[in-house]
Amino acid sequence: MELKGLVKSNEFLTSQRDVFQLRIELNREFEFKPGQFINVYCPNKVLPRPISIADKEGNIITLLVRIVGEGTDFLSKTKIGDRVKVIGPLGKGFNTSHGMDKKVAIIGGGIGVAPLLGLRKANFKDAKYYLGFNSEGILVEEFKKVYPTTITYLTEDTTVLEAFEESLKTEVYNFVYACGPEGMLKKLQDILQKNKIPGELSVEKKMACGVGGCLICTCETTKGKKRVCKEGPVFDSQEVLFSE
Amino acid sequence: MNKLHTEVFGITLKNPITVGSGTYGFGENYKEFYSPTELGAITVKGMTMLPREGNSGTRGAETPGGMLNCVGLQNPGIDVFIKDYLPKLKNEGNIVFANIAGKDIEEFVEMAIKLENSQVDLIELNLSCPNVKEGGIAFGTSGEMVGLITRKVKEVTGKPVVVKLTPNVTDIVSIAVAAEQNGADGLTLINTLLGMAIDVDTGNPILGNVFGGLSGPAIKPVALKMVYQVYKHVKIPIIGMGGIVNERDALEFFMAGASMIGVGTGNFIDPMCPLKIKEGLERYLDIKGIGKITEIVGLAHRGGLTDGK
Numbered sequence: 035m036e037l038k039g040l041v042k043s044n045e046f047l048t049s050q051r052d053v054f055q056l057r058i059e060l061n062r063e064f065e066f067k068p069g070q071f072i073n074v075y076c077p078n079k080v081l082p083r084p085i086s087i088a089d090k091e092g093n094i095i096t097l098l099v100r101i102v103g104e105g106t107d108f109l110s111k112t113k114i115g116d117r118v119k120v121i122g123p124l125g126k127g128f129n130t131s132h133g134m135d136k137k138v139a140i141i142g143g144g145i146g147v148a149p150l151l152g153l154r155k156a157n158f159k160d161a162k163y164y165l166g167f168n169s170e171g172i173l174v175e176e177f178k179k180v181y182p183t184t185i186t187y188l189t190e191d192t193t194v195l196e197a198f199e200e201s202l203k204t205e206v207y208n209f210v211y212a213c214g215p216e217g218m219l220k221k222l223q224d225i226l227q228k229n230k231i232p233g234e235l236s237v238e239k240k241m242a243c244g245v246g247g248c249l250i251c252t253c254e255t256t257k258g259k260k261r262v263c264k265e266g267p268v269f270d271s272q273e274v275l276f277s278e
Numbered sequence: 279m280n281k282l283h284t285e286v287f288g289i290t291l292k293n294p295i296t297v298g299s300g301t302y303g304f305g306e307n308y309k310e311f312y313s314p315t316e317l318g319a320i321t322v323k324g325m326t327m328l329p330r331e332g333n334s335g336t337r338g339a340e341t342p343g344g345m346l347n348c349v350g351l352q353n354p355g356i357d358v359f360i361k362d363y364l365p366k367l368k369n370e371g372n373i374v375f376a377n378i379a380g381k382d383i384e385e386f387v388e389m390a391i392k393l394e395n396s397q398v399d400l401i402e403l404n405l406s407c408p409n410v411k412e413g414g415i416a417f418g419t420s421g422e423m424v425g426l427i428t429r430k431v432k433e434v435t436g437k438p439v440v441v442k443l444t445p446n447v448t449d450i451v452s453i454a455v456a457a458e459q460n461g462a463d464g465l466t467l468i469n470t471l472l473g474m475a476i477d478v479d480t481g482n483p484i485l486g487n488v489f490g491g492l493s494g495p496a497i498k499p500v501a502l503k504m505v506y507q508v509y510k511h512v513k514i515p516i517i518g519m520g521g522i523v524n525e526r527d528a529l530e531f532f533m534a535g536a537s538m539i540g541v542g543t544g545n546f547i548d549p550m551c552p553l554k555i556k557e558g559l560e561r562y563l564d565i566k567g568i569g570k571i572t573e574i575v576g577l578a579h580r581g582g583l584t585d586g587k
């Protein structure tokens with residue numbers, strides 16, 4: 035769905051000014067599942083940029099973005115009232131019903147926390163968050179102001195995965211939702227397999243169309259190649275085959 | 279009256295707009311944006327005899343004004359297309375152009391025979407895919423090979439056969455002429471230009487396949503020149519494509535000599551692109567007081583629009 039967006043707010047979340055939170059009001063109401071993304075258009079860039087929907091309230095969506103290149107830099111500079119063109123929502127989100135009446139762990143690394151934030155509104159019986167920002171420098175205090183929930187924040191002292199693995203000695207999780215860098219997801223896959231915990235992972239790939247037309251975004255899975263934009267970005271935790 | 283009505287390759291089309299093979303899947307991806315029957319024809323993803331998984335690693339990269347891809351002809355194989363996709367497309371009322379890539383002449387012929395007995399409206403020979411090691415480009419760069427494959431395919435099918443050419447050659451005209459002389463009903467110009475990109479943070483090529491096909495606005499001047507050049511030397515209709523993203527781009531291709539145009543990368547930039555072009559063309563013809571789109575085909579070779587238009 036093609037949507038017109040109006041920037042409602044735009045603020046940096048880090049002292050280095052490399053991660054920002056953008057709120058955009060869209061001209062239409064739509065259904066959204068945590069884990070879904072939108073394609074945002076940036077002037078002077080040929081292709082749109084896929085960005086996860088971190089939150090949605092009415093017609094207003096929240097994005098959490100890290101500046102890595104020209105497109106994200108442009109978005110960081112948009113001001114209240116600026117227009118942006120968007121298509122979405124795209125992709126398959128997390129299946130929250132897996133975690134209902136259960137205890138879940140939500141594990142995010144770096145900007146990978148963005149697609150997980152929507153999960154805090156799901157009705158899990160019990161949920162524990164393991165969010166790691168390492169050297170990315172998202173100011174935890176800033177982050178807390180924006181997302182005052184039951185998040186366990188971790189810093190450089192320990193990695194999220196170490197903390198999660200440690201917790202398995204005393205806690206039982208029935209389901210895990212995760213997103214983060216490929217290396218982290220691969221390690222998590224092993225931990226989940228070893229402990230026989232089912233889960234879902236959101237993965238990232240270079241994209242072009244975002245709607246299933248180009249086959250640029252495919253990833254290897256146990257059932258052959260699948261499109262991250264269409265069959266994903268959320269997959270069963272054991273389905274995706276990571277390269278290294 | 280429908281000003282975009284076009285008769286080409288013996289087929290009646292409601293408009294001269296199609297899509298670049300490989301940018302539209304099998305017509306299922308853009309349905310939530312508009313009905314594919316709005317297009318003159320759908321050109322489906324390039325097909326091979328057997329299913330292909332395509333290339334591994336990063337398959338796309340953005341470049342200034344364009345993009346590179348090395349998808350490598352991922353497709354379910356021609357039999358699955360004929361059985362699972364084609365009947366649906368035809369039931370919905372689409373005109374379907376089938377794009378095929380054989381690994382040798384025999385495979386092109388075999389696939390053409392399979393399609394001969396299907397509801398496909400036209401066969402497009404992909405003699406130019408740059409992303410498949412065992413073939414494609416080698417066929418497209420030799421006039422002799424292009425001629426031979428065209429003739430062999432024409433021998434087994436009564437359907438219109440359009441030959442899609444690669445721009446990665448020194449003399450596209452001689453290759454286009456070879457296709458025409460061997461019975462091609464039309465030409466598609468152009469496929470992607472070979473290119474590459476390097477990630478300076480790692481020092482490695484970005485694409486898993488190192489090289490890929492360049493498409494999008496960046497290649498439009500090259501594509502336009504090739505359509506213009508080839509139009510002068512052949513009588514068969516040309517489907518022009520390469521960087522078309524709006525109606526003005528499309529108009530340039532018609533004026534250079536294309537009878538139909540294809541939107542490729544434009545679909546990725548804006549899913550509604552082909553439809554917006556359709557509306558834009560109608561508007562243009564109205565404003566200029568031109569009765570039919572066919573009147574502007576090759577206009578740039580005839581001294582342009584006359585006074586008053």
Ligand SMILES: Cc1cc2nc3c(=O)[nH]c(=O)nc-3n(C[C@H](O)[C@H](O)[C@H](O)COP(=O)(O)OP(=O)(O)OC[C@H]3O[C@@H](n4cnc5c(N)ncnc54)[C@H](O)[C@@H]3O)c2cc1C
Pocket residue numbers: 071079083084085086087097098099100101102103104105106107145148149237238239240241267340477479
């Ligand atoms: C489904 C999905 C959801 C995403 N959600 C978010 C999100 O919520 N927040 C966020 O900040 N980012 C997200 N991303 C990543 C985001 O799309 C890229 O960072 C963005 O496209 C980069 O655009 P650019 O023009 O700034 O950088 P470019 O100029 O395109 O690239 C700059 C550098 O970033 C690298 N890069 C570009 N795209 C990606 C990518 N997809 N993954 C990894 N590296 C990349 C390039 O290789 C290059 O080194 C998501 C990606 C996907 C596929």
Ligand SMILES: Cc1cc2nc3c(=O)[nH]c(=O)nc-3n(C[C@H](O)[C@H](O)[C@H](O)COP(=O)(O)O)c2cc1C
Pocket residue numbers: 248249250297298299300301323324325347349351377404407442468469470491492493494495497519520521522540541542543544
């Ligand atoms: C992702 C992608 C996949 C493509 N796959 C095919 C294909 O399977 N067969 C083919 O003949 N051309 C293929 N092409 C080439 C396009 O059909 C078209 O000729 C080319 O992209 C130039 O047009 P454009 O600039 O409008 O994209 C592909 C192009 C892209 C970008």
Ligand code: FES
Pocket residue numbers: 240241242243244245246247248249250251252261262263264
């Ligand atoms: S980005 Fe085009 S198929 Fe996924």
